[in-house]
Amino acid sequence: MKRPLTAAAVDRRGFLSLLGVGALATTSGGLLAACGSGGGAGDQGTATQTDKLLQLMPKYQPVELIPPDIAGAGGAPNGYLSYPKTLVQAITETPGTSGKEIAAMAPHWGTVPPALGSNSYYDAVNTRLGVPVKFSLQDGVTYYEKLNTILGAKDVPEVLCIPSWNVAGLAHFSDAVAALFQDLTPHLQGDAALAYPMLANLPTKSWLECVWNGKLMAVPYPSDGYPWAFFYRKDIFTQLGVAPPTTAQELYDLGKAVTDPDAKRWAFGSITWEVERLFGSPGSQEGWRKNADGTVVNKIETPEYAAAIEFMTRLFTDGLVHPEMMNSTGDAKQLFNSGEMLMTTDGLGGWEGALVTEPAINPAFDMQPVHPYSHDGTSTPIMRNGGRVVFYNFIRKDLGDDRVKEILRVLNWCGAPYGSQEAELVLFGEEGKHFTRGADGTPVKNDLGNTEVAGPYANISGAPPVITPAKYFNQVQARVDWNNAVTPLLEKDPWEGIRLEIPSKVAALKQPTEDKINDILRGRTPLSELETIKKEWLEKGGEEGREFYAKALSDNGR
Amino acid sequence: MSAITDERAAGESVKPAAVARRPRRAPLKARLRRDWPLLVMTVPAAALLVVFHYIPTLWNAIAFQDYNPYAGVGGSTWVGLGTFQRMLGDPGFWDATANTLALTGFQLVFFFPIPIALALLLNSVLSRRVRKVMQSIVYLPHFFSWVLVVSFFEQMLGGAGLLAQEMREWGMEPLNIMNNPEGFPLLVTAQAVWMDAGWGMIVFLAALSAINPSLYEAAASDGAGRWRRLWHVTLPGLRPVIVLLLILKLGNALSVGFEQFLIQRDAVGAGAAEVLDTYVYFQGVVVGDLSYGAAAGIFKGVVGLVLILVANRVAHALGEQGVYSKQ
Numbered sequence: 001m002k003r004p005l006t007a008a009a010v011d012r013r014g015f016l017s018l019l020g021v022g023a024l025a026t027t028s029g030g031l032l033a034a035c036g037s038g039g040g041a042g043d044q045g046t047a048t049q050t051d052k053l054l055q056l057m058p059k060y061q062p063v064e065l066i067p068p069d070i071a072g073a074g075g076a077p078n079g080y081l082s083y084p085k086t087l088v089q090a091i092t093e094t095p096g097t098s099g100k101e102i103a104a105m106a107p108h109w110g111t112v113p114p115a116l117g118s119n120s121y122y123d124a125v126n127t128r129l130g131v132p133v134k135f136s137l138q139d140g141v142t143y144y145e146k147l148n149t150i151l152g153a154k155d156v157p158e159v160l161c162i163p164s165w166n167v168a169g170l171a172h173f174s175d176a177v178a179a180l181f182q183d184l185t186p187h188l189q190g191d192a193a194l195a196y197p198m199l200a201n202l203p204t205k206s207w208l209e210c211v212w213n214g215k216l217m218a219v220p221y222p223s224d225g226y227p228w229a230f231f232y233r234k235d236i237f238t239q240l241g242v243a244p245p246t247t248a249q250e251l252y253d254l255g256k257a258v259t260d261p262d263a264k265r266w267a268f269g270s271i272t273w274e275v276e277r278l279f280g281s282p283g284s285q286e287g288w289r290k291n292a293d294g295t296v297v298n299k300i301e302t303p304e305y306a307a308a309i310e311f312m313t314r315l316f317t318d319g320l321v322h323p324e325m326m327n328s329t330g331d332a333k334q335l336f337n338s339g340e341m342l343m344t345t346d347g348l349g350g351w352e353g354a355l356v357t358e359p360a361i362n363p364a365f366d367m368q369p370v371h372p373y374s375h376d377g378t379s380t381p382i383m384r385n386g387g388r389v390v391f392y393n394f395i396r397k398d399l400g401d402d403r404v405k406e407i408l409r410v411l412n413w414c415g416a417p418y419g420s421q422e423a424e425l426v427l428f429g430e431e432g433k434h435f436t437r438g439a440d441g442t443p444v445k446n447d448l449g450n451t452e453v454a455g456p457y458a459n460i461s462g463a464p465p466v467i468t469p470a471k472y473f474n475q476v477q478a479r480v481d482w483n484n485a486v487t488p489l490l491e492k493d494p495w496e497g498i499r500l501e502i503p504s505k506v507a508a509l510k511q512p513t514e515d516k517i518n519d520i521l522r523g524r525t526p527l528s529e530l531e532t533i534k535k536e537w538l539e540k541g542g543e544e545g546r547e548f549y550a551k552a553l554s555d556n557g558r
Numbered sequence: 559m560s561a562i563t564d565e566r567a568a569g570e571s572v573k574p575a576a577v578a579r580r581p582r583r584a585p586l587k588a589r590l591r592r593d594w595p596l597l598v599m600t601v602p603a604a605a606l607l608v609v610f611h612y613i614p615t616l617w618n619a620i621a622f623q624d625y626n627p628y629a630g631v632g633g634s635t636w637v638g639l640g641t642f643q644r645m646l647g648d649p650g651f652w653d654a655t656a657n658t659l660a661l662t663g664f665q666l667v668f669f670f671p672i673p674i675a676l677a678l679l680l681n682s683v684l685s686r687r688v689r690k691v692m693q694s695i696v697y698l699p700h701f702f703s704w705v706l707v708v709s710f711f712e713q714m715l716g717g718a719g720l721l722a723q724e725m726r727e728w729g730m731e732p733l734n735i736m737n738n739p740e741g742f743p744l745l746v747t748a749q750a751v752w753m754d755a756g757w758g759m760i761v762f763l764a765a766l767s768a769i770n771p772s773l774y775e776a777a778a779s780d781g782a783g784r785w786r787r788l789w790h791v792t793l794p795g796l797r798p799v800i801v802l803l804l805i806l807k808l809g810n811a812l813s814v815g816f817e818q819f820l821i822q823r824d825a826v827g828a829g830a831a832e833v834l835d836t837y838v839y840f841q842g843v844v845v846g847d848l849s850y851g852a853a854a855g856i857f858k859g860v861v862g863l864v865l866i867l868v869a870n871r872v873a874h875a876l877g878e879q880g881v882y883s884k885q
Contacts, residue, residue, distance in 0.1 A: 151627075152627045154628075169844065170846075171627065171845075171846025171847075171848065172626050172627060172628055172846055175626060175627075175628035175629070176627075176628055178628075179628045261717075261718070261722075261726060262726055262727075264718065264723075266718075322718060323716050323717025323718045323719075323722075323736070323737070324712060324716060324717075324718050326717070326736070326737050326824060326825045327708070327712055327716070327736065327821065327822060327824060327825045328820070328821045328822070328823070328824055328825075329705060329708055329709045329712055329821060330712075340718070504845055504846070504847060507845050508840075508841055508845050508847075511840040511841075511844070512650060512828070512840075515823075515827065515828035515832075516828075518824060518827060518828070519827045519828070519829065522737070522827065524739060524827050524829070
């Protein structure tokens with residue numbers, strides 16, 4: 001999943017001149033004025049001042065129910081090697097008071113569990129909540145289309161969960177937010193958040209990303225900030241006698257060594273992101289960087305990107321990439337899990353998912369992330385920095401203060417952190433019915449648990465991320481080691497915290513430019529075309545993009 | 559002689575009387591009283607058309623605006639022909655249109671005759687049971703989704719697919735079928751044939767069954783062999799249907815497909831796979847520019863209408879009834 005452009009806060013005046021009109025003004029000139037459009041002055045992207053945002057933030061009050069076994073270094077999540085022996089009841093009073101059903105919509109990946117009424121897990125959680133929550137679970141893969149439809153129809157449920165990677169694709173999203181969802185600032189600003197202690201436990205960096213139009217609009221499900229990792233099949237590597245790479249040349253040699261079409265085994269999928277990262281190509285806001293002298297450049301202008309494209313082209317033309325990944329029908333996860341493809345980029349959630357399903361099918365399955373390395377092995381590697389939010393949870397407008405407070409109490413309950421009884425109920429269900437305890441106390445879901453217990457309660461409000469054996473089984477140490485190795489190398493995003501709405505001219509350039517780069521990668525056009533593509537990109541809107549991003553920085557005094 | 563003149567005079571006097579006595583249509587009320595059950599039966603279908611086709615057409619107005627779905631039609635600014643200008647001045651748009659027309663032309667030559675041939679083949683099968691079974695098998699793929707069809711082709715003909723595996727086993731270099739931009743028109747036509755030839759065959763089978771069998775007998779008794787019978791009896795009998803479908807297809811000339819091309823875009827590159835619908839998707843829908851999408855839709859509709867009208871005229875000139883005619 002691509003990391004999205006962070007959504008923007010735009011005021012009405014600025015907005016109308018952004019999309020369409022801005023582009024029109026630059027292309028059709030005088031005729032446009034005659035048609036009464038108002039002759040927009042061009043795009044005015046916006047950038048809200050960061051200190052104003054900080055004033056809207058809920059007060060941060062950490063809740064630590066049990067001390068961690070392995071402390072995360074430098075802000076990385078903490079690790080727990082074993083399941084806590086005694087669980088704390090984090091919330092004593094019942095959140096729900098009205099008894100009126102809460103309608104919620106959330107994405108779901110995997111088999112949909114039985115609906116409310118035939119699902120004992122839902123019943124158990126709803127009893128504890130004191131108010132039934134009715135989930136409408138939608139397919140996560142096509143959720144974006146569903147969102148477009150319901151936002152366009154202005155028909156949203158009381159609680160709507162929107163993944164952060166879908167936000168960039170939703171047209172006029174700031175307008176949608178202003179029109180459809182409740183302003184949570186009065187409920188959560190500053191000390192008001194202390195009424196919801198679990199929400200006050202969520203990191204401020206995550207809350208900062210929930211601001212639209214100068215108001216706090218959503219409850220975040222925090223992410224640990226690592227957008228994706230480069231994984232390899234350690235079991236097959238050991239079998240073949242190869243080791244994970246430490247330089248770009250090693251990556252290539254490794255690919256050549258393990259690719260064997262007769263044995264139905266290829267080294268890589270479409271790992272363009274990894275190769276770009278490897279060569280140090282800029283990655284903030286999908287490809288921008290602020291140089292030391294203050295100029296803003298796009299990756300397409302940098303020699304690092306050219307080197308990355310050249311390398312990736314070699315991988316494609318030498319047949320090291322799995323043929324199915326050339327198409328949009330290629331399923332990277334399935335190919336990786338079955339061993340047809342040995343290295344892939346995936347979100348950390350993909351690791352968690354694979355750890356649940358794969359060991360049952362293949363006991364030798366061992367998926368490990370590659371520790372960061374740079375293209376020549378000596379320069380400092382960079383790791384991509386991700387957004388701080390996985391899901392945004394919005395509450396519908398015009399519900400009345402009491403109802404909003406009730407919903408916030410429910411979200412608060414769902415956000416109870418690791419080590420609480422509430423978290424155990426949300427993640428595993430009821431003891432004996434949905435899970436049994438292993439020898440070390442770790443819950444293990446039984447068949448009923450696997451069918452009925454799904455993610456939505458966890459998704460509509462998230463506890464701060466921790467690494468636990470429940471998610472990572474025996475890989476907790478491996479995950480924490482990777483986190484600690486990666487955290488000091490995270491790319492600093494000069495635009496962090498600034499809300500940006502990209503001018504449509506620049507946004508429309510993305511697909512055609514990607515298509516042309518794709519042609520180079522697959523060997524259809526020569527590498528020298530990159531120069532031409534760069535010139536075209538600069539002419540058709542790249543320079544404007546640069547001005548936009550540079551202005552965003554200077555407006556914020558960076 | 560006088561008898562003849564008398565007849566002629568009588569004939570002339572008959573004519574004006576006949577003209578004066580042209581049958582008059584029954585008054586509206588009488589017609590309503592007579593026909594109201596029929597009218598009531600058409601009301602649901604008419605309502606469906608009005609609600610889902612005619613009224614939404616009014617929203618084409620957004621092509622003349624800078625549309626913002628949350629401000630609605632009332633709250634969005636009007637830009638007149640600005641969107642159309644932007645669209646028509648975009649070289650990418652014309653590249654995509656050229657691609658679309660090329661693919662339509664290719665499919666017209668290589669796809670269009672196949673359902674006809676299939677219908678003729680199936681029609682000549684004597685056993686009814688065999689014919690029914692074959693018919694069902696052949697038209698079922700029409701109901702598959704494009705994702706399924708492309709995945710299937712990938713699994714069979716792709717670089718990691720069955721054919722490639724077999725070729726490697728025999729020591730040969732596998733063919734590059736799925737990732738070849740030059741062969742792309744042939745590939746998409748093959749996929750379309752696999753999926754839709756059976757479905758298209760149904761119309762032709764119905765038309766074939768309407769041809770009078772005594773015509774065949776007459777031709778056979780005149781010494782016409784199989785191929786002459788085909789040329790002189792069957793194809794002329796199918797001509798009205800063929801012309802009708804051709805005209806309709808021309809009306810859809812700019813819609814060669816969407817999903818099929820979106821899925822295979824990465825495999826062969828945008829140069830080969832960009833059609834009008836995918837271009838408008840990326841330039842309009844993805845970026846949130848709904849006005850652009852509406853403008854492109856109007857463009858397609860107008861071009862399609864013109865094509866249908868012209869083609870219909872040509873059909874009339876050739877003596878066919880076409881899609882509609884004045885009679």
